Amino acid sequence: MPNEPTNKDTAPRVAVTGMGIISAIGNSVQENMEALLASKSGIGSISKINTVHADQIRVGEVAFSNDELISQQQLSDDNNFTRTSLLGLFAAKEALKNAKITGINSYKTGLISSTTVGGMDKTEQHLKTFKTSSESQKYISSHHAGDSTKKIAKQLGITEFSTTISTACSSSTNAIMLGARLIKAGKLDRVIVGGTDALTKFTINGFKTLMILSDEVCTPFDEHRKGLNLGEGAAYLVLESETIAKKENKSIIAYISGYANTNDAFHQTATSENGQGAYLAMQKALDFAHLKPAQIDYINAHGTATPNNDLTESIAIKRVFGDDIPDFSSTKAYTGHTLAASGAVEAVFSILALQAQTVFPNLNFKSKINETGLTPTTEIKKKPINYVLSNSFGFGGNCSTLILSKE
Amino acid sequence: MRNCYIHSAVSISAQNTFASEDFLLDVIAHNTKKTQAIYPNFKDFIAPIAARRMQTAVKMGVVTANKALQIAELNQPDAIITGTGMGCITDTEKFLNSIITNNEAYLTPTSFIQSTHNTVCAQIALGLKCNAFNNTYTHGNLSFESTLIDAQLLIQQQEAKHILVGGVDELGTEFVEYVQMMEAKESKGIKVPFSEGATFAVLSSEKKVNAIKLQAITTILEASKEEIILKLEAFLAVNDMDANSIDAIILGNNGDAYDAYYELTATSLFPHAVQIEYKHLIGEFHTASAFAFWLGTKVLQKQHIPKDVLKNSRQNKSIKTVLLYNQFKGKDHSFILLKTC
Amino acid sequence: MQVKELREELKEKIIEQLNLEELSVSDIKDDDALFGDGLCLDSIDALELIVMLDKDYGIQLTDPKEGQEVFKSITVLADYIAERTNK
Numbered sequence: 001m002p003n004e005p006t007n008k009d010t011a012p013r014v015a016v017t018g019m020g021i022i023s024a025i026g027n028s029v030q031e032n033m034e035a036l037l038a039s040k041s042g043i044g045s046i047s048k049i050n051t052v053h054a055d056q057i058r059v060g061e062v063a064f065s066n067d068e069l070i071s072q073q074q075l076s077d078d079n080n081f082t083r084t085s086l087l088g089l090f091a092a093k094e095a096l097k098n099a100k101i102t103g104i105n106s107y108k109t110g111l112i113s114s115t116t117v118g119g120m121d122k123t124e125q126h127l128k129t130f131k132t133s134s135e136s137q138k139y140i141s142s143h144h145a146g147d148s149t150k151k152i153a154k155q156l157g158i159t160e161f162s163t164t165i166s167t168a169c170s171s172s173t174n175a176i177m178l179g180a181r182l183i184k185a186g187k188l189d190r191v192i193v194g195g196t197d198a199l200t201k202f203t204i205n206g207f208k209t210l211m212i213l214s215d216e217v218c219t220p221f222d223e224h225r226k227g228l229n230l231g232e233g234a235a236y237l238v239l240e241s242e243t244i245a246k247k248e249n250k251s252i253i254a255y256i257s258g259y260a261n262t263n264d265a266f267h268q269t270a271t272s273e274n275g276q277g278a279y280l281a282m283q284k285a286l287d288f289a290h291l292k293p294a295q296i297d298y299i300n301a302h303g304t305a306t307p308n309n310d311l312t313e314s315i316a317i318k319r320v321f322g323d324d325i326p327d328f329s330s331t332k333a334y335t336g337h338t339l340a341a342s343g344a345v346e347a348v349f350s351i352l353a354l355q356a357q358t359v360f361p362n363l364n365f366k367s368k369i370n371e372t373g374l375t376p377t378t379e380i381k382k383k384p385i386n387y388v389l390s391n392s393f394g395f396g397g398n399c400s401t402l403i404l405s406k407e
Numbered sequence: 408m409r410n411c412y413i414h415s416a417v418s419i420s421a422q423n424t425f426a427s428e429d430f431l432l433d434v435i436a437h438n439t440k441k442t443q444a445i446y447p448n449f450k451d452f453i454a455p456i457a458a459r460r461m462q463t464a465v466k467m468g469v470v471t472a473n474k475a476l477q478i479a480e481l482n483q484p485d486a487i488i489t490g491t492g493m494g495c496i497t498d499t500e501k502f503l504n505s506i507i508t509n510n511e512a513y514l515t516p517t518s519f520i521q522s523t524h525n526t527v528c529a530q531i532a533l534g535l536k537c538n539a540f541n542n543t544y545t546h547g548n549l550s551f552e553s554t555l556i557d558a559q560l561l562i563q564q565q566e567a568k569h570i571l572v573g574g575v576d577e578l579g580t581e582f583v584e585y586v587q588m589m590e591a592k593e594s595k596g597i598k599v600p601f602s603e604g605a606t607f608a609v610l611s612s613e614k615k616v617n618a619i620k621l622q623a624i625t626t627i628l629e630a631s632k633e634e635i636i637l638k639l640e641a642f643l644a645v646n647d648m649d650a651n652s653i654d655a656i657i658l659g660n661n662g663d664a665y666d667a668y669y670e671l672t673a674t675s676l677f678p679h680a681v682q683i684e685y686k687h688l689i690g691e692f693h694t695a696s697a698f699a700f701w702l703g704t705k706v707l708q709k710q711h712i713p714k715d716v717l718k719n720s721r722q723n724k725s726i727k728t729v730l731l732y733n734q735f736k737g738k739d740h741s742f743i744l745l746k747t748c
Numbered sequence: 749m750q751v752k753e754l755r756e757e758l759k760e761k762i763i764e765q766l767n768l769e770e771l772s773v774s775d776i777k778d779d780d781a782l783f784g785d786g787l788c789l790d791s792i793d794a795l796e797l798i799v800m801l802d803k804d805y806g807i808q809l810t811d812p813k814e815g816q817e818v819f820k821s822i823t824v825l826a827d828y829i830a831e832r833t834n835k
Contacts, residue, residue: 052510053511124506124507128507154629158628163626164544164546166525187560205519206522210519210795211798211812261540265532265533265537268526268529268792270790396528396541456788460792517792517796
């Protein structure tokens with residue numbers, strides 16, 4: 001096959017011009033930033049879902065109730081927004097505001113969202129009354145995973161292009177990746193990318209059956225880690241072609257420099273012993289960005305604090321970075337694991353790390369994992385940060401890595 | 408920019424499309440409200456140890472995907488992309504009901520881990536030991552269309568050469584009842600049965616003998632009938648075509664009030680094109696339009712239109728360009744252009 | 749219940765719970781490895797069996813790692829249950 005010139009290197013760079021987030025540590029980018037800098041976790045007892053497991057789990061809940069989110073967003077009384085949609089709309093609006101976008105259709109603008117649970121928070125409450133109650137019936141059509149995206153697109157006035165990705169816990173990283181690819185290909189000028197997931201009984205019980213929920217605040221990368229804390233939230237980035245961002249005099253807060261999507265192809269839930277999928281994702285993202293491992297200043301790890309993930313992610317990190325492991329931390333002990341939203345939540349945190357030139361500490365770490373001996377960064381660390389690598393891995397072997405840069 | 412060719416297309420549907428080499432020769436009339444797909448003997452294709460956790464969507468997906476790879480003579484794709492509207496709804500219903508029935512006690516993990524939307528795509532990768540790009544779209548009636556958009560982008564941008572794409576949905580047992588209950592309240596609701604199926608295809612940047620070209624695809628979230636006509640004309644213009652360049656149109660009529668979109672499109676833009684419909688044969692579901700993709704590919708390859716899908720008189724000319732148009736309730740519109748090479 | 753009967757009961761339950769429909773009770777030998785090379789069960793099966801132990805025999809395993817020993821073979825599992833129940 002002859003070497004044809006590729007578009008990869010001549011395509012426009014993908015600039016991030018805005019972001020929005022709602023999570024257990026805050027209802028805005030600013031609040032999330034303050035909590036990260038103060039090493040303040042959002043993990044606590046569950047208050048919004050009635051579950052028999054309440055005493056045995058800790059979760060990262062968003063403070064606002066559905067009613068509060070509905071009234072803030074001025075939705076009509078008969079709306080059929082699920083919590084997933086409400087969180088998503090809230091964060092997407094902040095992202096647009098943050099990017100100073102007013103005329104949504106002055107450029108070709110798309111929305112790529114992601115979710116794992118979709119409308120499950122309402123389905124699990126109303127399933128047995130769908131037949132009889134008209135109040136329940138409005139949530140039949142909001143169950144499927146594309147519903148939240150469609151609602152957000154409609155509220156934001158996006159008509160050009162929209163889709164929804166669901167690759168378990170790597171979903172929103174893949175949404176960011178698709179957005180970047182569409183901009184590089186010139187198919188879109190701007191795109192809002194990210195994901196949203198509400199806490200549900202469905203996921204709490206699901207992870208419970210896998211015996212990977214911790215009854216304490218999670219301890220990523222610690223030898224004695226007991227499992228994960230589930231969280232909820234939403235986060236979105238506004239991506240723009242650099243050419244257009246500059247023409248519009250936008251302030252560019254980061255660039256999407258590299259990305260890769262791979263599959264571990266080992267088991268539906270367990271990861272391969274040498275972390276092959278994770279290794280390939282990191283390595284391919286570095287290759288895509290034309291970066292050497294030594295140029296990565298900070299890794300925002302997936303670090304769910306399950307025995308399986310943290311061990312194999314550590315092994316994969318060692319395979320990529322050798323003896324020269326960059327500062328790394330998992331921020332799951334702040335927000336809990338927000339499933340489909342986690343990739344975008346952590347992309348926001350990665351950009352905050354670039355802006356503040358700060359590595360956010362990995363909370364609750366005490367002792368190194370025996371097999372790998374890696375120590376995450378455990379205190380606020382100020383240093384020059386140009387490149388951040390962020391990992392997101394999910395069930396089904398889905399592995400994705402994103403590299404964000406300052407320049 | 409690279410072209411995108413179709414090297415194979417395989418479908419499991421409510422007709423005998425998987426096992427039979429005939430092209431919709433003896434069709435089955437469906438007069439029920441719901442209909443399952445016609446399954447092959449899954450045991451002939453999937454090892455028991457792998458099959459024991461799989462529900463219908465996963466089985467249909469894995470088997471169809473493998474046959475698509477086989478026909479395309481491809482061992483390892485550079486990417487696997489799946490679309491599904493409802494995901495693995497059977498296991499979702501199963502886990503949800505066990506939570507409710509047992510009040511959150513004595514739950515087991517299998518139905519939970521198999522319920523995630525990416526299970527089909529993951530199980531295909533697992534079976535192939537394929538570490539490549541792996542993505543799952545779930546965007547209502549644009550789920551399969553999203554896989555084509557992603558695949559075309561990967562090929563055009565030279566990120567991948569050979570890509571396995573597919574759309575799959577299973578009927579499930581409970582949720583579909585509620586959806587049908589709501590549909591029954593509509594004054595002119597869906598007339599074709601609710602159904603299920605899987606269609607997988609191999610797309611490639613390499614031109615092969617008899618390959619069909621995926622010329623273009625676009626999706627529109629919501630539009631009026633009049634706007635759709637304008638958008639369709641613009642779509643054709645971007646591809647250096649006009650309505651006269653289209654030899655056949657494949658429409659997603661399902662008998663509901665929104666068939667008016669298809670009627671206006673057919674009469675105002677394509678009075679001279681061959682008109683094809685298929686949902687009376689395979690039913691309606693979120694990824695039913697993937698069947699139209701299979702059908703369009705076959706029509707172009709075989710230069711034959713089965714009588715049971717033909718809606719107007721067949722003209723005696725060769726079919727070089729086919730347009731697929733699907734929508735659901737006036738939303739989730741998609742246009743796909745397929746061409747002979 | 750005699751240990752011998754318990755073993756046969758466990759085989760039936762395992763086939764049903766893990767959907768091993770191509771196997772019959774006589775295919776599972778008392779000392780066959782359930783995991784790894786023997787029956788080829790995996791970590792998800794172990795979790796299914798943990799729930800079965802709890803639901804049917806009232807035995808609770810809190811650490812999935814314990815399962816590796818307990819579920820070694822039908823013989824080991826039957827002895828483990830017999831020691832903990834008065835059946």
